[in-house]
Amino acid sequence: MELFFQQLTNGLTIGSIYALIALGYTMVYGVMKLINFAHGDLFTIGAYLGLTLLTALEITKQFGTFIGLITLAAMVCILVAVIGVLLEKIAYQPLRKAPRLSAVVSALGASIFLQNAVMLIYGARVRVYPQNILPSYTLNILELHIPIVRVLIFATSLLLMIVLYLFIQKTKTGVAIRAVSIDHIASKLMGINVNKIIMIVFIIGPALGGSAGLMVGLYYGQVNFIMGWSYGLKAFIAAILGGIGNIPGAMLGGLSLGIIEALGAAYFSIAWKDAIAFFVLIIILIFKPTGILGERVAEKI
Amino acid sequence: MRKFLFLLSILFLSICFLANPCFAKKTIKIGLMCPLTGAYASEGQDMQQIVELLADELNAKNGINGTKVEIVVADDGSDAKTSAMAAQKLITKDVIAVIGTYGSSNTEVTQNIYDESKIIQVATGSTAVRLTEKGLKYFFRTSPRDDSQGLVAFQTIQKSGAKRIAVLHDNSSYAKGLADETVEHLKHAGMNIVFNDALTPKENDYTVTLTKIKSQKPDLVFFTGYYGEAGLLLKQKKEMGWNVPFIGGDATNNLDLIKIAGKKAVQGFQCTSPLLPTDLTDEKAKMFMTNYKTKFKSDPSSIWSVLAGDAFKVIVKALEATNSTNSDVLADYLHNKLKDFPGLTGKISFNAKGDRIGDVYRVYKVDHGNFILQ
Amino acid sequence: MKNKKIIDVLICVALFVSPFFLNMYWTDVLVNVGIYAILSLSLNIILGYCGLFQMGHAAFYAVGAYTAAILNVKYNIPILILMPVAGIFAGIFAFIIAKPIIHLRGDYLLIVTIGIVEIVRIALVNNVFGLTGGANGIFGIDRPNVFGFIVKTPFHFFYLIYFLLSITVLLFSRFENSKFGRALVYIKEDEVAAEGSGINIAKYKTIAFVIGAVWAGMIGAIFASKMTIISPDSFNFWESVILFTIVLIGGSGNIKGVILGSFLIIGLPELFRDFASARMLIFGMAMIAMMIFKSEGIFPPVRKIYKIAIK
Structure with missing residues (x-):
């Protein structure tokens, strides 16, 4: 039984990272009906930028660990958000009226471009974060070993998600984002600046993705230029699993995917872990084609 | 529409144009096939740097009997299809011999292509046993074979006195091969294999895998995959407060392993490996490594790229000694006459199959953040 | 209109004589172009005509290639005979997976097809049923044998592949204008209207999937025999x-x-x-x-x- 709970906690940390990235997918999908394949690479860029800032500016040494990390996170978020906005302006905005799949190809192109740009700038080798920034204390509760950092990762992602949820639900901009995701034209008629809303989404999504990248870098300590591909794909599954376009759905999807993977690996086979995740996804989509929390939206005719 | 058809014909013309062989200055061309893009890009980049540095040094000293050497590089893209094309490309560039490549399955698709064109191929990182079991006349490799490593790994495990062994690989052709070879030996010796499965490479979180292995209560874990995953495994194992001994295969002998895992977590980790670049004993090899470091600001990250350097050196030696560019003469020289040639990684001779003779594998143990030869 | 036809013919002629003027490398590039052209044409039926977001076509290609490779290596059946067999296997596979997922729309279908191609790859890597050889894949596959002539060099393969490409183009352009082809385009343009006109959407979509898969499977067999070794990496x-x-x-x-x-x-x-x-x-x-x-x-x-x- 303790094995089960240990694997559950393992899965929750993995899942919270997925959820954080999935939010970017789901928000962009909500307002633009576009699968932003380059989102995983924004996550990678966040991880690499964090590394550069950390080693070049030595932020944590100058400001102390806590304030240093918050400054670092803020800087990474801002920089990745700038790249996200540029990405939208260059690769997606000209294609708003084009067929849906053209934007998908453009997104794939952007993904290839960003991934290889990272490789050319930072090299193909695995890059390693400086050690000993985060506390390495491990909690031992009832035979469960939970490193404190994992708890911190989980708590941080949860906090970010709750803030985002409140932002979407309670603020005026949030309402506007929801309106745009339902109907572009009607929102325009209501006086919403659709372009501005899309820009805001391309600030929030990449910023969250970038912060996820930073967390991965800080905790796991190594980053490589292709990691965005697998994290991105997983997060995308998570978004669909929860019901794409739905923000609590992305959180739920991410966490459940993490748990499915952990338990699948624990009780079936580690080598088949990803296949199990995809299999569950397919099964859920067959029985509930819009994902766990997805609402049935009438297809536009 | 017509414009595009026009474009298409331009494309054709340019292909035809580019395809024309250019009659340039007379040099001896040696092909280097290595992964410059894709998953193994970092290895390929090191390979290219080493071989080109060696070629520069050679050309500065009068080349091969007065003729300069030209390295023709082809990217194998870390995949089979691109490798096959790279091979065709090198053949059309009239290379005499080819160095490479890294991945075993990528080497395998090119073997027949080179053999049909009678071009000497010296593979550098391809350890799969079957490559030299086909009786190909022009194929050699400077790297050891998986079965010789499997034996060393088995002996190391046996020496540790462990009874319950967990074997973990990453389902890559190489890591699976090594795991299978070792498991075979372990079973033969009557040891209890309590776990044998594959993780997914290039992920960051292996706690699920470790928790599962731990529940089987092994005395020792043998991981045959690459250093990135090994580093994370060691680090996360330490966080779990689990002190099982860990042994790795030769893909873990990378200095980045220590950086990833941290000195404390990696203490006592053992791995089988050919001599590390930093442990090379030969004076010439040492000097070359110093030159390399001054030029590229870092050591080669693994031994595999140094083996590409050795491939270059044996080819050059054969060309010098025979003063011929005939593949049959060269192959005969490499098979029969080349004995104990001082390479970067030690003495090199080839057997009839084209395999390198001699024990290449050593055991390393990590102590205070350094790989120490046992 | 007439001019255009002349240009087309000229291009085809230029293409067919090009191997005589190209070296092996560029001929091999053209062979690869040809293989991808046939594969893409088979995907075109699903994605282009019928408008189904299929991003897992490599799965069918893989099933075909592995079927041919396994049967060839184990039972020494010639590759050209195995071509239709590989196609049929890929078709059956497509039929089985298409059944439950065909009603999914747009991006949901996209992610499911990605899932399928990944599951197939993971299954191949894990040596499913002990047949696929794991990450090593299968090696020692025969070269195609056309009436006693062994297709070996890129030059030979060029003519084999472009012969197959011509057949594919011929068949698919007939298909495009057939009743069935027009029905697929109708589904793509307006599913509701198509259904209203009495087109059985699920059936037509499934058939599109199966046709695309059969073709991809057949070319998979040729790919396997060209490479003589196949591994899961080629089908990611x-x-x-x-x-x-x-x-x-x-x-x-x-x-x-x-x-x-x-x-x-x-x-x-x-x-x-x-x-x-x-x-x-x-x-x-x-x-x-x-x-x-x-x-x-x-x-x-x-x-x-x-x-x-x-x-």
Whole structure:
């Protein structure tokens, strides 16, 4: 039984990272009906930028660990958000009226471009974060070993998600984002600046993705230029699993995917872990084609 | 529409144009096939740097009997299809011999292509046993074979006195091969294999895998995959407060392993490996490594790229000694006459199959953040 | 109209004599272009005509290639005989998976097909049923034997592949104008109206899937015998993405466009091979630029005007 709970906690940390990235997918999908394949690479860029800032500016040494990390996170978020906005302006905005799949190809192109740009700038080798920034204390509760950092990762992602949820639900901009995701034209008629809303989404999504990248870098300590591909794909599954376009759905999807993977690996086979995740996804989509929390939206005719 | 058809014909013309062989200055061309893009890009980049540095040094000293050497590089893209094309490309560039490549399955698709064109191929990182079991006349490799490593790994495990062994690989052709070879030996010796499965490479979180292995209560874990995953495994194992001994295969002998895992977590980790670049004993090899470091600001990250350097050196030696560019003469020289040639990684001779003779594998143990030869 | 035909014919003639003027490397590049052209044409039926977001075409290709490889290595059956067998296996596989997922729409179908190609790859890597040889794959596959002549060099393969490509083009252009082909386009343009006109949507979509898979499976057999070794790496998600891109960049639903797309995506990057590491960077940029300036592909599908006999 303790094995089960240990694997559950393992899965929750993995899942919270997925959820954080999935939010970017789901928000962009909500307002633009576009699968932003380059989102995983924004996550990678966040991880690499964090590394550069950390080693070049030595932020944590100058400001102390806590304030240093918050400054670092803020800087990474801002920089990745700038790249996200540029990405939208260059690769997606000209294609708003084009067929849906053209934007998908453009997104794939952007993904290839960003991934290889990272490789050319930072090299193909695995890059390693400086050690000993985060506390390495491990909690031992009832035979469960939970490193404190994992708890911190989980708590941080949860906090970010709750803030985002409140932002979407309670603020005026949030309402506007929801309106745009339902109907572009009607929102325009209501006086919403659709372009501005899309820009805001391309600030929030990449910023969250970038912060996820930073967390991965800080905790796991190594980053490589292709990691965005697998994290991105997983997060995308998570978004669909929860019901794409739905923000609590992305959180739920991410966490459940993490748990499915952990338990699948624990009780079936580690080598088949990803296949199990995809299999569950397919099964859920067959029985509930819009994902766990997805609402049935009438297809536009 | 017509414009595009026009474009298409331009494309054709340019292909035809580019395809024309250019009659340039007379040099001896040696092909280097290595992964410059894709998953193994970092290895390929090191390979290219080493071989080109060696070629520069050679050309500065009068080349091969007065003729300069030209390295023709082809990217194998870390995949089979691109490798096959790279091979065709090198053949059309009239290379005499080819160095490479890294991945075993990528080497395998090119073997027949080179053999049909009678071009000497010296593979550098391809350890799969079957490559030299086909009786190909022009194929050699400077790297050891998986079965010789499997034996060393088995002996190391046996020496540790462990009874319950967990074997973990990453389902890559190489890591699976090594795991299978070792498991075979372990079973033969009557040891209890309590776990044998594959993780997914290039992920960051292996706690699920470790928790599962731990529940089987092994005395020792043998991981045959690459250093990135090994580093994370060691680090996360330490966080779990689990002190099982860990042994790795030769893909873990990378200095980045220590950086990833941290000195404390990696203490006592053992791995089988050919001599590390930093442990090379030969004076010439040492000097070359110093030159390399001054030029590229870092050591080669693994031994595999140094083996590409050795491939270059044996080819050059054969060309010098025979003063011929005939593949049959060269192959005969490499098979029969080349004995104990001082390479970067030690003495090199080839057997009839084209395999390198001699024990290449050593055991390393990590102590205070350094790989120490046992 | 007449001029256009003349240009087409000239291009075909130029293509068919080109191996005599090209070296082996470029002939091999053209062979690869041909293989991708046939594969993309088979995807075109699903994605181009029927408008189903299929990003897992490599799965069918893999099933075909592995079927042929296993049967050839175990029982020494000649590859050309195995071609239809590989196609049938891929078709059956497509039928089984299409059944439950065919009602999914748009992006949901996209992710499910990605899932399928990944599951297939993981199954191959894990040596499913002990048949696929794991990550090593299967080696020692025979070269095709055409009436006693063994197809070996890129030069030989060129004519085999382009012969198959010609047959494919011929059949698929007939198909395009058939009742069935028109029904598929109708489904793509307006599913509700198509259903209203009495088209059994699920059935037509499934058949489109199966036809595409059969063709991909057959060419998989040829691919296996060209490489003589196949491993799961050759059938990853990335391959599916390439096929997907070829169809959309060339112009989905347009045979000429898809073939041109294969030249651009497979052939053109070879010209930049000397840039090695920057090559993919340029490739990514080109994909974005292409979609911005030609968002319906280079050759958008031709709007056909059918003459209807009105009584």
